[in-house]
Amino acid sequence: MHLDSCNLPSVISSSISFKNSSKTLTHLHLFDNHLPNSSIYSWLSNFSTSLLDLDLSLNNLQGAIPDYVFLNTTSLLHLDLGYNQIVGPLKYFGNLCSLKTLSLNNNSLTGQLPQLFSYLSGCSKHTLETLLLNYNILSGSLPDFTLFSSLRELQIKGNKLNGSFPKSFGQLSHLTILDLDNNNLGGSIPDLSVFVSLKELHIHGNLFNGTFPKSIGKLSKLELLDVSSNFLEGIDLSYNNFGASKISFQDQFLCYVRSLSLHLRNNSFVRELPSSLYYCRELRVIDVGHNKFSGKIPVWMDYTLSDLAFLSLRSNQFHGTLPIALCNLVKLQVLDLSLNNITGAIPKCLANLISIAKKESLDGATNIFYPFPNLVMLNGRKTTMYQDHALLGWKGVDSLYKNTLGLVKSIDLSSNKLSRQILEAITSLVGLISLNLLRNTLTGPIPPKLGRFSYLNSLDLSKNLLTGKIPSSTKLQSFDAPAYMGNPELCGPPLPNKCPEEEPAQNEAIPLHDDKEGFVVEGLYVSIFLGFFTGLWGVCGTLMLNRS
Known part of the structure; x- marks a missing residue:
């Protein structure tokens, strides 16, 4: 029976017949009738056990529900008491041994959340699948809700929860939706790998700190993740099992208040890079390498990310030209755009990357540390700092950098479709340690100024269309032939x-020239000798004749 929004009149308790007229009624919906307690509770307490589905939401139920109300409704499967003014406690719901759905959204429930769960820990603990407690006044920490073996959906957003996650969970859970948005929950986020069926995780607007656990990567069914507006220092979703088009980037979910590091490497994310990154103005590390992101490199990646030191879009499907916006990332030390389909010329304005143009790190640090807002436990130790890490391609091998990440200055544009000459702009980046332009269609000569890069330890200009002589310098000649x-x-x-x-001149021409020259000299000496001999005999012969 559906009597939703029928403006049913209030009924005086004394006029209600406690004799149930129906023995077979299984579904009763009285949604939005503004019925008071007096019209509902006494009648409901005498109802038969046949009722399976009861909707009393958006009425005028107030205060505590008397213990006797649901004594006879032991067959209830679905109960909706949302949008009323009910307060606790809720001791009696634990005895509804068939209950699958309980909705108490938008009421005035108070008290500790663990206590409420203990009230539900009767026989309903093994049947309850959906529990909706949104927008109440509940407080306390989160209990171990994995003990509710059938629970599939748990929503507690918009309360006053002020504790934390349990340190560990008792057993594997089949929970698919967990919504804890807009509470005051804090501390670190524990290992979530027990939630093997989780599809949606919402923890927006809390006080969680530390790094987001890598165990999130084991949740292969995850489709929506919102961790925005917390105090998390980094999110590392590298090397996970996320499906090709499954995870959805909630608006600004990546940009929780103090987000400084984002790692999405080695997944199967598709479509364009999330525009919500525009708002992540404190990010220092972005690594989305080895995915299936596509489209052009966003032009908004400029002054809004002015603190960005590490950017890796490696091995995706980005196309188009290099945007001028990249030149505004003045603190950038590592730029890896390799293995994409980027075309056009290397922009002249790369000379603006002043952090790479200097021979020392921008802040003098060898690594990248981030401060936590409070003292936290990390890897079993109390600390106020988080040390970031990144995976870099170095001489053809991916290597993990942590303790020396702040020292690395690298540009990798290999395996794209870049054309034209290697501009002099790159030659101003004298702090470069690694430069990789392998497998493009770059033309023209190698700029001689590259030979002045005293810190350059890795260079690869192979498989291009470069021409001319490799400039003579100790540095450029120190690299092996495969680099060219x-x-x-x-x-x-x-x-x-x-x-x-x-x-050298052709060998056969040299002896011919020497033989000819020798022949001429020899002839000259012979001529001189014959001339001298002939003249001498001429003089002597004349004198002898005259004497005769």
Whole structure:
């Protein structure tokens, strides 16, 4: 029977017949009739056990519910008492041994949440699947709700919860939705891997701190995650089992109040990079490498991310040209855009990356530390700092950097479709430790100023269309030949092929020139000797004749 929004009149308790006229009524919906306690409770207490579904939401039920009200409704499967003014305690619901759904949204429930769960720990503990307690005045910590073995959906948002997660959970849970938004829950987030069926996790607007646990990556069914507006220092979702198009980026979910580090590496995220990153103005590390993000590199990635030191979009499906906005990331020390489909020229304004242009780290640190707002437990130790980490490609191998991350200055644009010359703009970035332009279509000569990069330890310019002689310098000649191979018109050490001006004259021409020269000299001596001999005999012969 559905009598929703029918403006039913209030009934005086003394006029109610306690004789139930129906033995077979299973569904009764009285939603939005503004019925008071007097019209409901006495009648309901004498109801038969046939009722399975009861909706009394949006009425005028106030205060505590008497213990006797649900004594005879032991067959109830679904009970909705939302949008009333009910207060606790709720001792009697634990005896509803068939109850699957209990909604008490938008009431005035007070007291400690663990106490409420203890009231529900009767036989309903094994049947309850959905528990909705949104927008009440409940306080305290979260109990171990995994002990409710059938629970699938738990919503407690908009209360006054001021504790924390339990340190551990007792057993695997089949919970699919957990919504704790807008409370005052704090502390660190524990291992969540017991929630193997979780699809939605909402913890927006709380006081959680520390780093988001990597165990979130074991939740292969997760579709929606909102951790915004907390005091989390970083989120590392690297190397996980998230499906290709499953996880949904809730608006600004990545940008909780003090977000400084974002790791989404090695997943299967698709579509464009979340625009909510625009609001993450304190981010220092963004690593979304090895996913399936596509579209152009966002132009909003400029002054709004002015503290960004590490940006990796490696191995995705980004296309288009390099946006000028990247040049405004003046604190950037690591830029990895390799293995994409980026086209066009390297922008001149890369010279604006002043942190790479300096030979020391911007803040003098060898690593990247972030302060926690409070003293927290991390890896079993009390600390106020979190040390970040990142995975970098170094000489063809991915290596984890932690203690020296703050010292690394690297640009990797390899395996794209960049064209034109290597601009002089790059030659101003004298603090570079690694430069990788492998497998593009760059043309022209290698700028001689690259030879002045005294800190450069890794260089790869192979498989391009570079031309001319490799500039002579101790630094450029210190790299092995593979760093330059695959450029057909490039020559000079350390490549084995010599440049045209270094080729000697043809060997066969030299002896021919020498033989001719020797023949001429020999003829000259013979001529002189014959002339002298002939002249001498001419003089002597004349004198002898005259004497005769």
